Amino acid sequence: MSELFEAVDALVASRAPLPSAEERKRLRQAHGLTLDDVAGALKVRRATVSGWESVKKPVEPRGPEREAYARLLSKLAELYPAPAAVPGPVSAMLTAEPAPAERTLPTGPVSDAVRVVAPEPENTRTATPAPATSPKPPTSATPPGQATRRPARTAGSTSPSRRPGVKRTAPPGRPADGTDPRFENGPLAVVDVEDGQVLAYCTGGLVLDVPAKSIPALVEWTLKEAGLGQPRLSGPGKDADPLLVLTEAALQRYGLPVTLTDEERLAGRIQESHKVVKQLTRTDWKLTKRGFGPWARIYRPAQGSERTCVQLCIPSWHALDTRHWGAAAQLPPADLARVLGVYASRVMTPRGSTAVTGLELMTALHPPTRASEPDADGKRHSEHNPGSLGKDPVDCAPCEAPDGHPLLADLPRFHVRGPGEKLFEEAYDWARPLTDAECTRRHLVGIDVNMAFAAGANGLIVGLGAPTHVKRPVFDPKLPGAWLVDLSHVDLSRVKAGKDTWVELDAGLLPSPFTPNGDRPEGPAWYATPTVAYAVELGYDVRPIEAYVRYENGRYLDGWYNRLRDAYLATMADLGVRADMEPADFLAAMNGYREHDPQLAIVVSAIKATVKGGLGKLRERPRGEGWRPGEPWRALSRPTWRPDIRAAVISRTRINLHRKIVKHAAFTGQYPVAILSDCVVYATDGTSPLDFLPYRDGKPLPGGFKLGVNPGLVKWEGTQEVLWGEGVREQFDAPELNLARYIKDGTVTDTDTGE
Structure with a gap:
């Protein structure tokens, strides 16, 4: 009989109306609970709980989480009943506009x-x-x-x-x-x-x-x-x-x-x-x-x-x-x-600026020192905090040094370093002419990766200490560093897609994953670990000539990523864009979300700038007058001046994007026509990403592009007509003008094209 009673109780709980969003929030705060506390107890995301408490657009919990959430609210309501109205005289005292003396x-x-x-x-x-508790009445003086x-x-x-x-x-x-x-x-x-x-x-x-x-x-x-x-x-x-x-x-x-x-x-x-x-x-x-x-x-x-x-x-x-x-x-x-x-x-x-704050956030989450355990006299001392970058700067490898660095002071004045001397891991800036078939399409549609560089930092193993120079090393994909290796033999027309599965692609329509401009490398060049690891993933052998590796390493950026991801998702949820939305609902919510609350939209912009700016600060260049090439500049004295970490994040971000492009091409036969950083443009007949992204039963292509607000997923960037793209390229006599740069609103200026 008890089982029947429990079943009845569960049935009633599943249909009983929940308190209003305001009341849900009041009960949580009355008990001193944070959104993270509730999310952890119910095993849901923080953004999910935030959606349940959203006043403008509340989300109703479903499934077993609803029963657990209803039980939590019921228990809290017993502890903190809804407040009764304040009696007349006190109510008037609290709401009336006081005299100047009050x-x-x-x-x-x-x-x-x-x-x-x-x-x-x-x-x-x-x-x-x-x-x-009753409030105290106002006094006439402070x-x-x-x-x-x-x-x-x-x-x-x-x-x-x-x-x-x-x-x-x-x-x-x-x-x-x-x-x-x-x-x-x-x-x-x-x-x-x-x-x-x-x-x-x-x-x-x-x-x-x-x-x-x-x-x-x-x-x-x-x-x-x-x-x-x-x-x-x-x-x-x-x-x-x-x-x-x-x-x-x-x-x-x-x-x-x-x-x-x-x-x-x-x-x-x-x-x-x-x-x-x-x-x-x-x-x-x-x-x-x-x-x-x-x-x-x-x-x-x-x-x-x-x-x-x-x-x-x-x-x-x-x-x-x-x-x-x-x-x-x-x-x-x-x-x-x-x-x-x-x-x-x-x-x-x-x-300071969003860039300064992004860098300071890394240090705030991983301070360089900590208090030691008490010594024999019971005193504590400052010691290195494991997992941090330490309090002292470390030298970069010569290949990681930007032009003008003191390590390069002996180079001839006008010497230009090539890929065999300089690690050049940067974001994509690539485009190609449209094929005849693509010219018959009606539209160009751009998709943009959310928080792409933050996603690239997630779970990434980076160096914490100084580099070690190694000759003829065996490549280790788990060892962060810079590797001099020849990847010109990697052929994108045939790549590995599984343990024993190879796929055929049109390499002429794909950018190389190894260079920012998408050109195939011509010989040995310096690459960060994620780039070389991708060559192995595609099914090709790699034999590094030399390397600068960092044996002291760790996932230094994980906490930084989590903090910024949570900030972004929470703010987007406040703007009506949630992580659990279906693709069509997500696209609709993104259309005009900034007008939902322009002030919170500013916060979203600042959060995204904190990601890019913080990573940029890892390789801050000299500023101001008086500096000469070969001389040190102020940023070099920081332990957070780490061009190797920046290079690793950019490398992984570019590789993540290329991997999705290859998956998409292998499954659909569609190839990008332009890529700029984290924006990819495709030629298609429709005007929406849903017109060319493959979804089956609401599920995206595994390993491919997926619409959503989470970092690493994509959103719609913009749509223009194919005729617009061809017209712009003809106008400026630039058959490979990067249309991804202008896909958002279609505006192209002479300044952009160098005219």
Whole structure:
């Protein structure tokens, strides 16, 4: 009989309506659970749980996960019943616009004070009152030196709207909202001036009154009273310094220029004689070698574990590159705080440009040192953190060195290194003329690989230490390094597709996987490990002449990839594009997803730029005047200056793409007409990727292209007519003009073609 009762209970649970998306989120947060906590317990992805809580477009769980999720919500509802309406007088007190003398709030610990915020856009943090605690009434004054909390104003608002939030319960030792109590007000604040009052717009809609009258006082206030910062991303790491974003009004208030002069812009800083720099010097604050620029760092030498550094971001000095941050610099303070706050919570607090932040994220996840075990005297010491790049830079191999590197100082001045001297692993830039059959097609359709370089980094074994030079080595696909080997014998007209299976292809319609321009190599050349391993995978022998290999190695980029992947997928899910969508639904969701929430679309752009920029920083070239070839430049002193890691990621990304192209060609007989980095163009009669990508019963070709939002899957890039492509090539007399560069909107300029 008990089995029958259990079956009935399961049947009822499978049909019982679940709480609303808002209630699901409230219950989770009331118990101090993160999205990752719930996802781990139910064995689903984080983005799936986020979709269940999406207010604008909630996703209903299905199958056994629904029963488990319903049980979780039921248990939480017993612990945290829905709050009752606040009685009349108290309700009026919390919702009515106060008189001027009543605008301040108690400023003890946040859990003991009413936290007043503006209604947030959906899919952001929501503060919901729990019934067990009553808010304290506002007081008429704030103790001197303490921060005053105000409601935020967002774009289009004329007066602050208020919503009370009170203390929520959480497991012992864990803050109710999962944040570190030291950083109760979030990682950053946008500082603005309104009606003569300096305000700090924080994440979550919170606004603080700022009493500081100067930049040194602002730094002191930030470190001692603002409650800003972000916990470390790994055990041996360091907490993130608080970030202040200064609006134009704030710059004027604190005596800084709204814009930089041409001279200052080229130097990347204001002059050391500026009065604000002198103020900092007089009060014993220091600036880094980069000076007071768009991303200034103001600090004092560390005293124990005390935080003594604040970073400034100045949008009007072009701190937020429009190529990556769009129009973020023009957003109202509350909206800018939201954009940067989402990025900070999902990636990390910005440390500079997206490229700088991408590189800093690697170090934050794998700090170079850690505390040792206690010695005989009970003391701990700093030691190398296994799996990191260490604290000291290592020399690259000569073949890995870019032109102008000190290792190449003895080369003749105008010597041009060929493939036998230089490792040249770069992304594709290849195109070919259309065949007669392709000219009869109606359209050119471009597909683009999502987060291609991030996917290339996933699971990749890279060197951690210095290279070792080896003569006549036996190739090892698991050993990272650079290999001098002749791959000119690899024939793409016949390649291995299985243990004993070979397929015939039209090699004339395929790019070589071994060169960025797609040309077949003519002799020995330097290649990264993934490129040589692919030649073996295609069924051909390789016999390296020499190599620079790294015996100390590991999957250094895995945590970096996971962090950025999760940030990308979570933000795309907030924009209505989920990982579990069917191909047609995915294409529909991608059409106009940026208009769904333009601010979150900015975050997506910044996340993608963080991937590419961070990898680019691994081989940063000299910048500024005064450098001469053969001399060292600043980036060489970093342990994260690692051109070998960059080369390995690009090599693997290009090989991943070529492997899919070969699978597609072998199965469909279709070949690409142009490739640019992670974009591939095919000639087809239809206008959609679904018109030429093979799907059977909703399943894609194994090992081929698959539509979806996950890194490594593809999306639609653009469609143009075949006649457009032929016309452009004829107009510029360029039969192999790379049409992938223009497939998105069809615009071609003289600058692009070199005319």
